[in-house]
Amino acid sequence: MKTIAYENIVTAVEGLCLTAAYDLPGEVGTALAQALGNEDSSLARAVLKQCMENARLAAEERTPICQDTGFAVYFVELGQEVRIEGGLLADAVREGTARGYQTGYLRASIVEEPLYGRKNTGDNTPPVVHLSLVGGEALRITLAPKGAGSENASAFRIFKPSDGEDAVADFVVETVVGAGGNPCPPTIIGIGIGGTFETAALLSKKALVRPLNTSHHNPRYAALERAILERINASGVGPQGLGGSTTALAVHIETFPCHMASLPVAVNINCHAARHATVVL
Amino acid sequence: MHIDREISPPFDASTVRTLRAGDLVALSGVVYTARDAAHKRLCELIERREPPPIDLRGQVIYFTGPSPAKPGRVIGSAGPTTSSRMDAYSPTVIRETGLRGMIGKGNRGKPVIEAMRRYGCVYFAATGGAGALIAKTILKADIMCYEDLGPEAIYRLEVKELPLVVAIDCHGNNVYSPAVLGL
Structure with a gap:
């Protein structure tokens, strides 16, 4: 049995929000560079160059890659041998999201109900959490913010x-x-x-x-x-x-x-x- | 990057007529931000025959909802949002305010393109998902109105060499690929 503290999850989720917003995965950058090599059209080339330069600037200046920092969608795999101490997993993910979007100056894009009020919740919560129980002693969290x-x-x-x-x-x-x-x-x-x-x-x-x-x-x-x-x-x-x-x-x-x-x-x-x-x- | 032309709003009708779909341009000067919620308010004012909170004659609206500015920075990430969400409002805004330009991403609907032809307005595409790059071209950002809308408030932006493509000109020429235009 492994114990993970609530606060550690909050901190880890906060970090994920920042990394995801600022650092384009390297494999995507590589794919964009390959695409540039295949394009003849000057407009297409201009756009791809801007995308690549944008990713470089975002990482360097810690500016979000895109202003739409998205709905925070999490895939959480919780090992059955893990016990979470100090609070609920769902609350920790929510709190980490709120902290990440605030400390990272990421845009809050979520409105509190879909049809009538559409008032911004202010901290990009609630997140969407897809939880699966797996074997083992690890807690694996993937954030895929979706514009x-x-x-x-x-x-x-x-x-x-x-x-x-x-x-x-x-x-x-x-x-x-x-x-x-x-x-x-x-x-x-x-x-x-x-x-x-x-x-x-x-x-x-x-x-x-x-x-x-x-x-x-x-x-x-x-x-x-x-x-x-x-x-x-x-x-x-x-x-x-x-x-x-x-x-x-x-x-x-x-x-x-x-x-x-x-x-x-x-x-x-x-x-x-x-x-x-x-x-x- | 190759640029065909440098431009600066406000535009008059004759300047708009010289911009051609496919031109790569660098825009310097003032643009105003507005998204869905701000457009809705503008159109409600127009319907009540009340004056808009900003004079848009000859001006350019940029469809963007920037991320918050970090301390010491002018603005956060500030790329374009999908323009088709403004299609319900743009014909009214073009007709009633004298707007000469719009910046966003993606193709526009027929009523918008018809209003652009009739009243002399141009549509530019900025690169979606290039918000950090575009932020570097923004020298100043001031909230003009609708602060309660948060990222959807209307900002006055001073930009320098914002890279754009003339996507649809006031003659009805459209640079989107035939597949996008359903041809």
């Missing part, structure tokens, strides 16, 4: 099992191309296939935090990832929708068994400021 520009371009549909892979691919490509420049391409495309209504959506978001350049373990899904990426980049949407050969940097599919009568598909898009950070306590 609205790309989140608003998400889509979900339940297909008939007979519709098959072509229908799934068409749906993803139509979603991404239809979003145009709004989700800040070049984007990363997360696709959740299978499970239930909510499982597919969650898988599509989890797919976004998978390391770039990794493929689905099943070769057929890995091939589908490559085929969808190729079609998206052949569309010509390009960086910021201004035309070019780089609309997406990667396509990640995550799957789950599903009901014999069902084929749910969710698409979640991440902007080129594909921010995430992980801590293990």
Whole structure:
């Protein structure tokens, strides 16, 4: 049995908020540099250069990569041998988020209810926390702050099992191309296939935090990832929708068994400021 | 970065007419920030036939909600937000205030483009997700009104060489890719 103090979780979460907001993961920077090498259009090149220079400045000056520092979405894996002392895990994540967004001068973007008041909560809380219980003695927390520009371009549909892979691919490509420049391409495309209504959506978001350049373990899904990426980049949407050969940097599919009568598909898009950070306590 | 032209608001109708979709420009001077909530208030004033809190004749609105400024800094990160959320308001604002320019990201709807043609207004794209880079071009930021809206308040920004693309000009030319335009 391992004991982790409430306060340690708060401090770790606060740190995650800052790292995620200021430091673009290196793999995304590498992918942007590769994209620049593939672009001929002067507008596309100008945009990609700005994205790369922006990431450099953000890290150096500790300025948020994007002013939309997002909804704080956490994937928390709690080892069953861990005991948390001094308070509730959910409260610690919430408190760490409030502290991080305040000490880091990150934008508070959350309104307290969706339809009527829409009053800003002031400290970017509450966060969204997806908790899973796992074996072992570790507490692993991944923060993936999600901006609205790309989140608003998400889509979900339940297909008939007979519709098959072509229908799934068409749906993803139509979603991404239809979003145009709004989700800040070049984007990363997360696709959740299978499970239930909510499982597919969650898988599509989890797919976004998978390391770039990794493929689905099943070769057929890995091939589908490559085929969808190729079609998206052949569309010509390009960086910021201004035309070019780089609309997406990667396509990640995550799957789950599903009901014999069902084929749910969710698409979640991440902007080129594909921010995430992980801590293990 | 290659720049076709340097520009400075306020603009008159003839200057707007010379800006062409696809031009890379560097904008220096004053722009005013406004997002959804500020646009809603502006349009409510217009509907009640009350004067807007700022004179927008010839001016440029930048669709942005910056992150807070750190101590000693002018502003936080300050990239563009998705312009289509302002599509419901922009035709009214263009028609009633004499606005000559808008800065945001993503394509605009037909009624906005029609109002831009009719009244002489240009739409610039800034690079979404380049908020730290854009912040470096902002020399001064003052809250003008709607402070209660937090990041959605209207700020007066003084910028130097803000890099923009003329995305849609006042002649209806549009630089977004054919895939985005549904062609």
